[in-house]
Amino acid sequence: MQISMTVNGEDITREIEPRVLLVHFIRDVLRLTGTHWGCDTSNCGTCVVLMDGLPVKSCTVLAAMADGHAITTVEGLATGAKLDPVQQGFMEEHGLQCGFCTPGMMLTARALLDRNPHPDDGEIREAISGQMCRCTGYATIVRSVKWAAEHPAAQETTGEEVTA
Amino acid sequence: MTIIEEHPANPAAGDADRPIGYGRLQRKEDPRFVRGKGNYVDDIVLPGMLHGAILRAPVAHARLVSIDTSKALAHPGVKAVITGQDLLGLKLAWAPTLSADVQAVLVTDKVRFQGQEVAFVVADDRYSARDALELIEVDYDVLPPVVDVRKALDPGAPVIRDEIEGRTDNHIFDWEAGDKAECDAVFASADVVVSQEMVYPRVHPAPMETCGAVADYEPIDGTLTLYETSQAPHAHRTLFAIVAGIPEHKIRIVSPDIGGGFGNKVGIYPGYILAVVGSIVTGKPVKWMEDRSENLMSTSFARDYIMQGEIAATKDGKILALRTNVLADHGAFNATAQPTKYPAGFFHIFTGSYDLQAAHCKVTGVYTNKAPGGVAYACSFRVTEAVYLVERMVDILARKLEMDPAELRLKNLIKPEQFPYKNKTGWEYDSGDYATALRKSMDMAGYDELRREQKEKRARGELMGIGISFFTETVGAGPRKHMDIVGLGMNDGAELRVHPTGKAVVRISVQSQGQGHETTFAQIVAEELGIPPEDIDVVHGDTDQTPFGLGTYGSRSTPVSGAAVALVARKVREKAKFIAAAMLETRPEDLEWEKGRWFVKGDPSAGKTIAEISMGAHGTVALPEGIDGNLDAEVTYDPPNLTFPFGAYICVVDVDPGTGHVKVRRFIAVDDCGTRINPMIIEGQVHGGLTDGVGMALMQFIEFDAEGNNLGGTFMDYLIPTALEVPNWETGFTVTPSPHHPIGAKGIGESATVGSPPAIVNAVVDALAPFGIQHMDMPCTPARVWAAMQGRPRPPI
Numbered sequence: 003m004q005i006s007m008t009v010n011g012e013d014i015t016r017e018i019e020p021r022v023l024l025v026h027f028i029r030d031v032l033r034l035t036g037t038h039w040g041c042d043t044s045n046c047g048t049c050v051v052l053m054d055g056l057p058v059k060s061c062t063v064l065a066a067m068a069d070g071h072a073i074t075t076v077e078g079l080a081t082g083a084k085l086d087p088v089q090q091g092f093m094e095e096h097g098l099q100c101g102f103c104t105p106g107m108m109l110t111a112r113a114l115l116d117r118n119p120h121p122d123d124g125e126i127r128e129a130i131s132g133q134m135c136r137c138t139g140y141a142t143i144v145r146s147v148k149w150a151a152e153h154p155a156a157q158e159t160t161g162e163e164v165t166a
Numbered sequence: 167m168t169i170i171e172e173h174p175a176n177p178a179a180g181d182a183d184r185p186i187g188y189g190r191l192q193r194k195e196d197p198r199f200v201r202g203k204g205n206y207v208d209d210i211v212l213p214g215m216l217h218g219a220i221l222r223a224p225v226a227h228a229r230l231v232s233i234d235t236s237k238a239l240a241h242p243g244v245k246a247v248i249t250g251q252d253l254l255g256l257k258l259a260w261a262p263t264l265s266a267d268v269q270a271v272l273v274t275d276k277v278r279f280q281g282q283e284v285a286f287v288v289a290d291d292r293y294s295a296r297d298a299l300e301l302i303e304v305d306y307d308v309l310p311p312v313v314d315v316r317k318a319l320d321p322g323a324p325v326i327r328d329e330i331e332g333r334t335d336n337h338i339f340d341w342e343a344g345d346k347a348e349c350d351a352v353f354a355s356a357d358v359v360v361s362q363e364m365v366y367p368r369v370h371p372a373p374m375e376t377c378g379a380v381a382d383y384e385p386i387d388g389t390l391t392l393y394e395t396s397q398a399p400h401a402h403r404t405l406f407a408i409v410a411g412i413p414e415h416k417i418r419i420v421s422p423d424i425g426g427g428f429g430n431k432v433g434i435y436p437g438y439i440l441a442v443v444g445s446i447v448t449g450k451p452v453k454w455m456e457d458r459s460e461n462l463m464s465t466s467f468a469r470d471y472i473m474q475g476e477i478a479a480t481k482d483g484k485i486l487a488l489r490t491n492v493l494a495d496h497g498a499f500n501a502t503a504q505p506t507k508y509p510a511g512f513f514h515i516f517t518g519s520y521d522l523q524a525a526h527c528k529v530t531g532v533y534t535n536k537a538p539g540g541v542a543y544a545c546s547f548r549v550t551e552a553v554y555l556v557e558r559m560v561d562i563l564a565r566k567l568e569m570d571p572a573e574l575r576l577k578n579l580i581k582p583e584q585f586p587y588k589n590k591t592g593w594e595y596d597s598g599d600y601a602t603a604l605r606k607s608m609d610m611a612g613y614d615e616l617r618r619e620q621k622e623k624r625a626r627g628e629l630m631g632i633g634i635s636f637f638t639e640t641v642g643a644g645p646r647k648h649m650d651i652v653g654l655g656m657n658d659g660a661e662l663r664v665h666p667t668g669k670a671v672v673r674i675s676v677q678s679q680g681q682g683h684e685t686t687f688a689q690i691v692a693e694e695l696g697i698p699p700e701d702i703d704v705v706h707g708d709t710d711q712t713p714f715g716l717g718t719y720g721s722r723s724t725p726v727s728g729a730a731v732a733l734v735a736r737k738v739r740e741k742a743k744f745i746a747a748a749m750l751e752t753r754p755e756d757l758e759w760e761k762g763r764w765f766v767k768g769d770p771s772a773g774k775t776i777a778e779i780s781m782g783a784h785g786t787v788a789l790p791e792g793i794d795g796n797l798d799a800e801v802t803y804d805p806p807n808l809t810f811p812f813g814a815y816i817c818v819v820d821v822d823p824g825t826g827h828v829k830v831r832r833f834i835a836v837d838d839c840g841t842r843i844n845p846m847i848i849e850g851q852v853h854g855g856l857t858d859g860v861g862m863a864l865m866q867f868i869e870f871d872a873e874g875n876n877l878g879g880t881f882m883d884y885l886i887p888t889a890l891e892v893p894n895w896e897t898g899f900t901v902t903p904s905p906h907h908p909i910g911a912k913g914i915g916e917s918a919t920v921g922s923p924p925a926i927v928n929a930v931v932d933a934l935a936p937f938g939i940q941h942m943d944m945p946c947t948p949a950r951v952w953a954a955m956q957g958r959p960r961p962p963i
Contacts, residue, residue, distance in 0.1 A: 029208075030292075036203065101199030102680075105202050108200065134888060139854050140892055
């Protein structure tokens, strides 16, 4: 079947098998590998993307269900070299370690700040409670989101791309 | 939230605040991760790549009667189906484990645990590979399983490893440490003896990224490139050379960005080997990524110790001795990953942080029809089990003596002047100031005030608990005279090159799974050479690009590889002195070092920076005799001893008397990891480990039913703490450098995972004191807590 959607602001149309999950569509078809996969049961939230601005677990959405919708992945957070404050906040406050849950966490944070620009700790914890992180223990993620709330104007990034 | 740091909390204030060396520094790896530009194994796509999937056994114990792959092979997307019989022909059906046993790569004779690998499908895409699994027909003759470890050694118990000639039982090993006679004598004459059986249940590290590999075998020149989720790429390369018979110089292991390891990615799993076989058979690259259930059901579990503990003391609270008998469930294959001489890992540090007169432990390892593993989940080679045992026993003793558990600990902690301290099972603790750390944690917690609050609440029928644990870790394995894994000495190499313009690259043998090596190791070089961390690239995770070493687990990166990096930088610094002397037309002994430059003693204006020296080394400076034209060096570090980080943890819980739900209200952690390199990263390591502790203490375990069905095979059943189950961590630190480590660092990666579970359980048991509860096994789920409260209800609840 043919599906069309907007991904990170770009209109795309692809032919797919009806059963393809959105996470596999994003990763394997569009080759946007910033969206990760972590469980089969909608528990871990590693695969969170935004659909029309709201977080969805893309392992539990068929690509076909995204037909006609706007998807934002982690690759769509920054504007050129200009990072989203959430991305900057995660670097400032050590909101990530292995980086695997990070894209989903940041997208949920973005969606939270879009509807609640000044969340308290409890609201941040509630917002990310559908997502698991095995490295950080969450406190630094909470601080990262608060940093972003306190710095709504995105900063010019100075961080150099590092390859290993 | 209390965060005590020696550096300000604003790391982005500008270059002036960036440390040239140790201090809080944003991570060099973060820019790629926040952009979604990490490169994990499943992100790798090679031209013509195929996808593998594993058919797994639905039962725990069964004879394999027949397997019919014809329908799967007829699937249009399928390129190959590999069975155990195929592997027998290749002599790859069985692979050596890290504990001198063998493990089936694919079942040839008998299924030995639910989820065991039965067949491997290689297909055009991941969906086709999964579809084809459904088309394989297998006939099993189901056998009675050994599920209860306590019955594994019963006469007449089914023999799991009957493929081993002459084997008539499920016994693997007995192992002892300490002097039994001496210990028994102390127990016989002690005023007070208390005993308790406790279960450290089977848990799983469950990193967010599951295990996987992309194998690319090039038949023309016989080279294998294997991208895999590995915490130990060099050790894996050597083992692949031995197992698969591919010459080692033809194997390149690349461990790219890893989505968390925690010990889950130390071993070599059948899936990795099958990806290689799939690539050899099809001539194409083959990717295999396990799903979450495969990860939880088949890869390395952790713990699974039943510990019978006994502690002896005088009636005024001097702890005299500790002894324990342990029954260790190793699953169907003995695949634990620890130094060869220590089948129970470092469990024999179970004397903990106390000055004892005697100690003895005996560990019996047995086979059961469960997945193999045992050493994983940030356990520092089973220090988790050891700390849990001693810290629970000390709390039980405090209850018996009607002493405050903090007071009892303060009375018995090893004193600063006793270091280096030799314990009763052979460890030599390097350094420590234990009482200071415990007092600091009590100050941060407001311990006396908490006890007052608890007393008031108890009078009102509210259940509040305060739990303490004090732990000593033993990490940084290890000295080659004592330690190896499958014959490989536990040393690590480092190579440092300073380029002509003064920028540098350091190549290390350990591999980050999120610990921030690219930052920390650059900071070590920066501290030693005085060039900024951003001018130093850290290369790791690729056997073609890095020196040999045993990898990252057991909190060994900073203690071993960090030492190697400090020493290689010092070697470069020393070489730079000779070149600087030539450039300054003076003698090396007339030069003095300040961070970043050599200068003439008494004339600070006459000096050369590392960058100037490096340009000179690579340029036309007339070099002294024996000095070649570069600023490079390499070392391999053999640690003289392990390092012994320690910490004092206090947990405050509230228990809902109606539901048994435990809420961790506060958690105070004071850690001492010796010299601190990047406090931000250290704090992050501690936070992660504390969260592990909440998981293990309150919600996680892999349980089995009577048929051997794994009941913890999804995140619906195996629970991971979310942001709502953990508090805002309160961290502090003391600094007691290791005397034998070049920079005094001890390691921090696993301290909190090791130290936190007993603090939480001690807090829960403390909360339930009105019910006369002496002990409760992990996890303290609402159901268990509620049941415990029903046993002996006492007023006022």
